[in-house]
Amino acid sequence: MLAETRVETPTRSAEPELAPAAPIKGRSLWQDAGARFVRNRAALVSVIVLVTIVLFTFVGPFFAAWSIEKIDWSIIGMVAQKGQPSLATGHYFGADEVGRDLYSRVIQGTQISLAVGILGSAVAVIVGTLYGAVAGYFGGRLDSAMMRFVDIIYSIPFLFILILMLIMFGRSFVVLFMGIGLISWLGMARVVRGQTLTLKNREFVEAAIATGVKPLAVVFRHIVPNLLGIVVVYATLLIPEIILLESFISFLGLGIQEPNTSLGALISDGAQTMQYGELWQLGFPLAFFVVILFSFFFAGDGLRDALDPKDR
Amino acid sequence: MILFVLKRLAIAIPTLLVLIILSFVLMKVAPGNPFTGEKNLPRDVLNNIYARYGLDKPLWQQLLEYIWNIVAHFDFGPSFKYKDRSVNEIIAQGFPVTLTYGFWAFIVAAGIGISMGVIAAVKQNSWADYLAVGVTIGGQVIPNFVLAPILVLIFTLWLHWLPGGGWNDGKWNYVVMPVIALSATYLANIARITRSSMLEVLHSNFIRTARAKGLPGWKVVTKHALKPALLPVVSYLGPVFVGMITGSVVIDLYFSTGGIGQWFVNSALNRDYSTMLGVTILLGALTIAGNLVVDVLYAWIDPKIRY
Numbered sequence: 054m055l056a057e058t059r060v061e062t063p064t065r066s067a068e069p070e071l072a073p074a075a076p077i078k079g080r081s082l083w084q085d086a087g088a089r090f091v092r093n094r095a096a097l098v099s100v101i102v103l104v105t106i107v108l109f110t111f112v113g114p115f116f117a118a119w120s121i122e123k124i125d126w127s128i129i130g131m132v133a134q135k136g137q138p139s140l141a142t143g144h145y146f147g148a149d150e151v152g153r154d155l156y157s158r159v160i161q162g163t164q165i166s167l168a169v170g171i172l173g174s175a176v177a178v179i180v181g182t183l184y185g186a187v188a189g190y191f192g193g194r195l196d197s198a199m200m201r202f203v204d205i206i207y208s209i210p211f212l213f214i215l216i217l218m219l220i221m222f223g224r225s226f227v228v229l230f231m232g233i234g235l236i237s238w239l240g241m242a243r244v245v246r247g248q249t250l251t252l253k254n255r256e257f258v259e260a261a262i263a264t265g266v267k268p269l270a271v272v273f274r275h276i277v278p279n280l281l282g283i284v285v286v287y288a289t290l291l292i293p294e295i296i297l298l299e300s301f302i303s304f305l306g307l308g309i310q311e312p313n314t315s316l317g318a319l320i321s322d323g324a325q326t327m328q329y330g331e332l333w334q335l336g337f338p339l340a341f342f343v344v345i346l347f348s349f350f351f352a353g354d355g356l357r358d359a360l361d362p363k364d365r
Numbered sequence: 366m367i368l369f370v371l372k373r374l375a376i377a378i379p380t381l382l383v384l385i386i387l388s389f390v391l392m393k394v395a396p397g398n399p400f401t402g403e404k405n406l407p408r409d410v411l412n413n414i415y416a417r418y419g420l421d422k423p424l425w426q427q428l429l430e431y432i433w434n435i436v437a438h439f440d441f442g443p444s445f446k447y448k449d450r451s452v453n454e455i456i457a458q459g460f461p462v463t464l465t466y467g468f469w470a471f472i473v474a475a476g477i478g479i480s481m482g483v484i485a486a487v488k489q490n491s492w493a494d495y496l497a498v499g500v501t502i503g504g505q506v507i508p509n510f511v512l513a514p515i516l517v518l519i520f521t522l523w524l525h526w527l528p529g530g531g532w533n534d535g536k537w538n539y540v541v542m543p544v545i546a547l548s549a550t551y552l553a554n555i556a557r558i559t560r561s562s563m564l565e566v567l568h569s570n571f572i573r574t575a576r577a578k579g580l581p582g583w584k585v586v587t588k589h590a591l592k593p594a595l596l597p598v599v600s601y602l603g604p605v606f607v608g609m610i611t612g613s614v615v616i617d618l619y620f621s622t623g624g625i626g627q628w629f630v631n632s633a634l635n636r637d638y639s640t641m642l643g644v645t646i647l648l649g650a651l652t653i654a655g656n657l658v659v660d661v662l663y664a665w666i667d668p669k670i671r672y
Contacts, residue, residue: 204376208377210610210653213648214384214645217388220633300510301611306634307630307634327514327522
């Protein structure tokens, strides 16, 4: 592997450092990538922001003055005047149109959006990696059949099928989830297959085959672990895409249903009430949404720069 | 070339069939149908209704007739919800609207996006470049359903410049915001792609030669650099097309333009299965056709990718 022998060039790091000669220690591929990632300021800040948001969604509820469903009857009908964000009423982010506390709702929405993104991405990673690795490794007719299948599914406008499914089988979390999973593993399968094609002719695979390891075991024990870098990158970039997709569907009113909520659903509600001057109902969910997406994109980009062997 | 087109067609047609069959089967296996409502209709009445909509025949026959009607007569059947209209009428009413602002959004995204990318690349690290990069990053994380409310907030509620919704036969001020909201993401992406590929081209040898010949700077760009730099943009037009079709659903819904997307969501919420199916198939077919056209276009411009 190239990474072990790579020499730090002065142009790469901002401050030229002349460390006293320490005993030479080997660095693993992952340590190398980690160092590259940490040097990328935008990516590092993004990760810190993301971790903060995740922590906030867990710690935040303890400071909430109102629960998710509790309706504040004292402001009903006068949300525009009395429901503003304020510390005095305990509605830190204001109240929503029916008098519920937006602070708690935003926390809940953020949690659900993140969960959908991360779990959806995990489904895509598992299915896509296995599918792509098997297709790539075994090659030949199996490969063409499997990838042609992906081609066909890929060119179907799946968003419409997903909406169709949501209507037909009810707008539940499970259906939404399965639908998103169905769409998003395809890209992963393609990427993984491509990578597998280059991996399978490497010496270590040859060695494994020569020592009599069974084909499927070669795939799972030798190919898949080596795909980890590229898979991590694409998974990170997939999360914001899935969050976007879920928000899109929730915005149309077809996604997450009450009493649950997601950032997309909150944005949709806020977009409808902003004409009464209740801007906070759009502003807070929107801010969380944009910050989360930004962070994931930057983090994904940073990871790609750190892990993708092509850019070294 | 012809072989390539045929090959692509050989994928497109089965894809379309899969789409039709998949949506049709989904519609049929769903529990209940639009006529099993809260009131329990007498058996005879139900049977009459089923006969009217052809629901009494076996599933495979319904499917075949459905496909045949589309292929032979371009007929999507009657709407389940609006008793006096057919799906065709609904499509005929909504589609021109979608097409109008979709067309303008495409022009805006491609036109401004490409110019922006080219200027950013030619004047790298100038304020124009930073502006373009800023727009690019913003456009990537601000999807149309976020941009639409923000636009309404600014231009309708604060500035009172533009109407916040409606269509009014496509009067210009009703079209502006839908076009901006729909095109922004793609404008940003086109600008980004153009910028990076233009930069790459500008650093290549034949551009240096052109400059060495003494050609003026802008002529080098328009005559030599532009065409190769636009190749990746052309390949991105497919996703743009698909994205705009999906995005039109949001635009229609948010701006109440009365386009096809509004019918799609309403039919989805009303369980008007036949309208939903018709619109899904129409938009799906458009997507597939759009991809096909872009692929062929790309192969025509760049013979290297024909396989």
